[in-house]
Amino acid sequence: GDSVTQMEGPVTLSEEAFLTINCTYTATGYPSLFWYVQYPGEGLQLLLKATKADDKGSNKGFEATYRKETTSFHLEKGSVQVSDSAVYFCALIRGDSNYQLIWGAGTKLIIKP
């Protein structure tokens, strides 16, 4: 079945470091891919998305490129801030009529000043 695999956390970085959180997926058809962010005690917010191969989603300095050849959607940011500390979830929705959300396990990011 469809699945999403994220790198395990927590990921601990110093402020201004470069961030990569890996995400790979298995899905039939042509899924849309998403990154969500969850701050402590809150719901999930959409961070960025990509709906077809080679699309790049970007928001708030974060980027991810939909790589069909490697079935990946890695999240990157060039210079992280303490305020980026949160849990990040990778997810997909299949591109057919079955609108099922498939979630990764989440990666906790800790940024130290």
Added chain:
Amino acid sequence: DGGITQSPKYLFRKEGQNVTLSCEQNLNHDAMYWYRQDPGQGLRLIYYSQIVNDFQKGDIAEGYSVSREKKESFPLTVTSAQKNPTAFYLCASLPGSKVTEAFFGQGTRLTVV
């Protein structure tokens, strides 16, 4: 503004009690979802509904019940049969007619006292 509203934000339940968590959306979305999140864990699907008066069990439906009498409302009842209900509960919705991002409520934290 459109969105999803979960209430209450915090809920305390005595042993053996049923409690109902509210989820209301004014986004005109067809599909709605309930997830459970335990500390440091990812999202686990409890129930989902893709159309009014119809819903399906997710991965951890035992001890929970739902109804979908109106498009905008998808309440979750945590019954006394749920042996470990203390968790963070998240409601989400999708349009259902096209592939786009899911919207989340702010969550309800349920504690058994």
